[in-house]
Amino acid sequence: MSRPKPLSGFPEFAPAGRIIEQRVLASLAETFELHGFGSVETRAVEPLTELTRKGEIDKEVFVVRRLHADAEAVDELGLHFDLTVPFARYVLEHSAQLSFPFRRYQIQKAWRGERPQEGRYREFTQADIDIVGAETLAAHHDVELPLVTLEALERLHIDFGIPPATMSVNNRQLSEGFYRGLGVEQPNEVLQRVDKLDKIGPAAVAQLLRDEVGLSAAAAEKCLKLASIRCADASFVDQVAALGVEHPMLSAGLELLAEVVTQAAAAVPGRLVADLKIARGLDYYTGTVYETTMAGYESMGSISSGGRYDSLASDGRSTYPGVGLSIGVSRILVPLIGKGVLTTTRPVPTCVLVSVDSEDTRADALAIATQLRARGIATEVAPKADKFGKQIRYADRRGIPFVWFSTGEVKDIRSGEQVAADASSWLPPQADLKPSVVHSSLAD
Amino acid sequence: MSRPKPLSGFPEFAPAGRIIEQRVLASLAETFELHGFGSVETRAVEPLTELTRKGEIDKEVFVVRRLHADAEAVDELGLHFDLTVPFARYVLEHSAQLSFPFRRYQIQKAWRGERPQEGRYREFTQADIDIVGAETLAAHHDVELPLVTLEALERLHIDFGIPPATMSVNNRQLSEGFYRGLGVEQPNEVLQRVDKLDKIGPAAVAQLLRDEVGLSAAAAEKCLKLASIRCADASFVDQVAALGVEHPMLSAGLELLAEVVTQAAAAVPGRLVADLKIARGLDYYTGTVYETTMAGYESMGSISSGGRYDSLASDGRSTYPGVGLSIGVSRILVPLIGKGVLTTTRPVPTCVLVSVDSEDTRADALAIATQLRARGIATEVAPKADKFGKQIRYADRRGIPFVWFSTGEVKDIRSGEQVAADASSWLPPQADLKPSVVHSSLAD
Numbered sequence: 109m110s111r112p113k114p115l116s117g118f119p120e121f122a123p124a125g126r127i128i129e130q131r132v133l134a135s136l137a138e139t140f141e142l143h144g145f146g147s148v149e150t151r152a153v154e155p156l157t158e159l160t161r162k163g164e165i166d167k168e169v170f171v172v173r174r175l176h177a178d179a180e181a182v183d184e185l186g187l188h189f190d191l192t193v194p195f196a197r198y199v200l201e202h203s204a205q206l207s208f209p210f211r212r213y214q215i216q217k218a219w220r221g222e223r224p225q226e227g228r229y230r231e232f233t234q235a236d237i238d239i240v241g242a243e244t245l246a247a248h249h250d251v252e253l254p255l256v257t258l259e260a261l262e263r264l265h266i267d268f269g270i271p272p273a274t275m276s277v278n279n280r281q282l283s284e285g286f287y288r289g290l291g292v293e294q295p296n297e298v299l300q301r302v303d304k305l306d307k308i309g310p311a312a313v314a315q316l317l318r319d320e321v322g323l324s325a326a327a328a329e330k331c332l333k334l335a336s337i338r339c340a341d342a343s344f345v346d347q348v349a350a351l352g353v354e355h356p357m358l359s360a361g362l363e364l365l366a367e368v369v370t371q372a373a374a375a376v377p378g379r380l381v382a383d384l385k386i387a388r389g390l391d392y393y394t395g396t397v398y399e400t401t402m403a404g405y406e407s408m409g410s411i412s413s414g415g416r417y418d419s420l421a422s423d424g425r426s427t428y429p430g431v432g433l434s435i436g437v438s439r440i441l442v443p444l445i446g447k448g449v450l451t452t453t454r455p456v457p458t459c460v461l462v463s464v465d466s467e468d469t470r471a472d473a474l475a476i477a478t479q480l481r482a483r484g485i486a487t488e489v490a491p492k493a494d495k496f497g498k499q500i501r502y503a504d505r506r507g508i509p510f511v512w513f514s515t516g517e518v519k520d521i522r523s524g525e526q527v528a529a530d531a532s533s534w535l536p537p538q539a540d541l542k543p544s545v546v547h548s549s550l551a552d
Numbered sequence: 553m554s555r556p557k558p559l560s561g562f563p564e565f566a567p568a569g570r571i572i573e574q575r576v577l578a579s580l581a582e583t584f585e586l587h588g589f590g591s592v593e594t595r596a597v598e599p600l601t602e603l604t605r606k607g608e609i610d611k612e613v614f615v616v617r618r619l620h621a622d623a624e625a626v627d628e629l630g631l632h633f634d635l636t637v638p639f640a641r642y643v644l645e646h647s648a649q650l651s652f653p654f655r656r657y658q659i660q661k662a663w664r665g666e667r668p669q670e671g672r673y674r675e676f677t678q679a680d681i682d683i684v685g686a687e688t689l690a691a692h693h694d695v696e697l698p699l700v701t702l703e704a705l706e707r708l709h710i711d712f713g714i715p716p717a718t719m720s721v722n723n724r725q726l727s728e729g730f731y732r733g734l735g736v737e738q739p740n741e742v743l744q745r746v747d748k749l750d751k752i753g754p755a756a757v758a759q760l761l762r763d764e765v766g767l768s769a770a771a772a773e774k775c776l777k778l779a780s781i782r783c784a785d786a787s788f789v790d791q792v793a794a795l796g797v798e799h800p801m802l803s804a805g806l807e808l809l810a811e812v813v814t815q816a817a818a819a820v821p822g823r824l825v826a827d828l829k830i831a832r833g834l835d836y837y838t839g840t841v842y843e844t845t846m847a848g849y850e851s852m853g854s855i856s857s858g859g860r861y862d863s864l865a866s867d868g869r870s871t872y873p874g875v876g877l878s879i880g881v882s883r884i885l886v887p888l889i890g891k892g893v894l895t896t897t898r899p900v901p902t903c904v905l906v907s908v909d910s911e912d913t914r915a916d917a918l919a920i921a922t923q924l925r926a927r928g929i930a931t932e933v934a935p936k937a938d939k940f941g942k943q944i945r946y947a948d949r950r951g952i953p954f955v956w957f958s959t960g961e962v963k964d965i966r967s968g969e970q971v972a973a974d975a976s977s978w979l980p981p982q983a984d985l986k987p988s989v990v991h992s993s994l995a996d
Contacts, residue, residue, distance in 0.1 A: 114645065120595055175613045
């Protein structure tokens with residue numbers, strides 16, 4: 109076997125990158141659990157019928173079948189392409205064991221057969237939170253979910269130097285009501301074109317709205333004006349009113365969105381911004397919708413998206429409305445780690461290498477290692493009783509900061525300082541106990 | 553959508569079971585890191601050519617292809633069926649970034665298309681550790697690996713009440729040398745039949761050795777005698793010698809195995825037992841081999857297996873010998889959780905529910921929750937300003953032990969005790985801070 113090449117779209121971290129990912133995932137899980145979200149993990153596969161139910165995404169699904177299945181066997185399973193479809197199935201399957209409103213987080217990989225490009229992978233890790241009610245779900249959860257997500261992202265910023273995030277929020281009822289107020293009968297057709305605003309610009313969108321949806325020039329102009337409204341407080345309500353469009357659904361949407369933005373502005377000023385062009389084109393949201401950008405990486409697209417859905421799932425007897433947000437962990441980390449913006453103090457857990465005088469005394473070195481591990485100090489024993497210079501170079505190559513000698517001394521191989529130490533009580537400086545994430549402001 | 557049925561062979565935990573799994577995986581990772589093993593995570597897919605290279609397992613592979621791939625497109629990818637094949641590829645691909653001997657652990661799911669039965673799943677979680685050298689790898693790692701694994705399993709026993717484990721060890725050179733000493737030219741043919749001993753018994757194996765491999769009755773008898781040797785110290789060396797078979801490979805295997813057993817007996821008496829019938833039939837091990845049973849669950853088969861391989865991988869220039877062990881996390885946990893042997897003190901992370909007097913004062917409840925979370929106390933705010941009795945019943949249904957009232961009092965809803973408390977300083981009893989795993993000796 110010659111040296112294998114990486115598989116495009118399937119990012120994989122070297123050991124240091126994996127340490128960063130572990131720290132980030134642990135931090136996200138801790139924030140979610142502090143807010144009462146419990147972990148759920150679902151199987152990787154779902155029935156193809158469920159995965160392709162929405163129609164729009166079926167070309168991106170990876171089908172899974174046994175190598176020696178009959179040639180005529182019908183494909184039945186596929187890898188999940190997000191964590192929402194499997195969660196909906198999980199809620200229905202386990203509903204008798206759950207109590208509602210049910211709060212869960214789910215950190216898993218998902219797979220899409222799409223063309224790999226920056227920010228889009230064929231295998232990627234997501235971290236989702238959702239709250240799901242039985243029959244009803246109160247509106248205040250539409251504020252809670254983005255606040256928990258922003259808190260989780262803020263902690264990544266503070267602890268690891270990941271760029272700060274700003275979340276944009278809109279409400280589907282607001283947009284749909286506005287279009288209906290303009291006389292549009294298929295508001296989704298307008299929504300899908302407005303969704304292209306960032307890609308093709310306002311003039312092209314206006315033309316599409318006129319040519320393809322049949323809007324008057326004045327109506328198209330109003331749609332663009334609506335989409336241009338963005339502010340961090342409830343003043344958007346007056347700006348929309350100034351456009352002179354009226355519809356009960358528009359009023360309801362305005363009220364809901366004003367509530368979300370006002371409450372969020374009190375909690376995290378400037379971090380949750382009403383942005384009336386947010387559409388989440390192909391998704392099945394029915395109310396509030398969210399998108400998030402990372403400062404300096406806006407072109408990469410949203411790092412955290414989600415929204416409110418009237419019915420996550422229904423089993424005929426019960427309907428489960430929910431609101432959820434998904435953090436694109438791979439989308440955040442693959443570029444930051446790949447460009448060297450995030451690194452670690454060392455690429456191994458090991459804090460101490462216990463040197464070995466000769467193979468006959470390896471047991472003594474093992475005993476010292478056991479003493480150190482008993483106090484939580486990650487320790488290896490040198491693989492070979494080489495000359496000490498070689499053992500130190502081994503530690504250096506692996507990134508291990510301390511080397512222990514049978515003389516009862518420990519050397520910090522970075523500074524060269526060597527001191528007497530007792531294996532039953534010595535502790536490294538707290539900062540050296542475990543590898544930590546380093547943000548390099550020089551890179552990128 | 554009606555209520556979905558579970559998919560056979562794809563076990564999934566309800567929230568309490570998932571908490572147990574999280575604790576077990578965190579415990580394993582901690583033990584591995586204390587011994588200097590770093591985490592590696594590989595993509596879920598590998599080229600089919602690599603997955604089917606060994607020939608024996610190809611019928612069990614799940615093939616992955618894009619739903620809309622051309623009908624004539626050649627299948628190229630499959631889900632990994634273990635963590636060794638992907639790790640071998642990872643070592644070759646990233647060798648320039650690794651330093652050897654390289655120590656890694658890998659906790660991930662694997663998939664096999666085999667018929668589901670107790671202890672065998674189509675999707676399962678494994679926790680692997682391996683040490684891989686460049687060109688050479690010292691023999692003492694054959695002792696280190698089982699000791700780390702036994703320490704990890706012992707910690708699961710102490711902390712969570714998972715039944716204790718006993719590991720059996722053999723050496724392929726010992727068996728092969730013995731068979732060659734008997735004049736057998738295809739020792740694998742003997743090995744594969746001896747491997748059936750537990751299933752079909754000694755008489756049937758003897759018959760297979762005579763009829764299918766062509767051994768004399770006396771030679772077949774000696775093979776069975778060898779396979780019956782089992783002891784926790786190096787006395788097996790004399791027992792083998794008493795069988796009167798000689799071969800240089802046999803001597804080498806005896807010496808290696810005696811070293812492993814003697815050193816392990818000093819470290820963990822009685823936990824690593826020489827058992828000369830262990831074969832690991834279809835695997836590609838070349839020296840020491842390991843299998844592990846869990847007390848009371850012996851019929852389930854091995855919960856942790858592995859061995860030494862002369863060449864994990866080779867890229868033409870370098871060869872990478874290694875030794876590794878894999879813990880079958882699903883095989884251990886699915887029955888223990890399913891039968892109720894392991895449960896948790898509660899199925900949610902939440903420690904405190906802050907009650908809400910009215911929707912107008914929800915912000916006050918949120919502020920109290922923020923104060924509690926700042927000290928690491930997982931807290932939810934009641935979803936609805938119901939009567940207090942209803943809010944307490946909500947906490948009870950979710951398993952949340954404490955309810956906080958705006959009067960500045962906190963109630964332990966299990967005992968009914970209600971005391972005055974300050975949200976800026978109150979702490980729950982340590983045992984209530986997080987859910988913990990409970991071993992029920994009544995169950996099973």
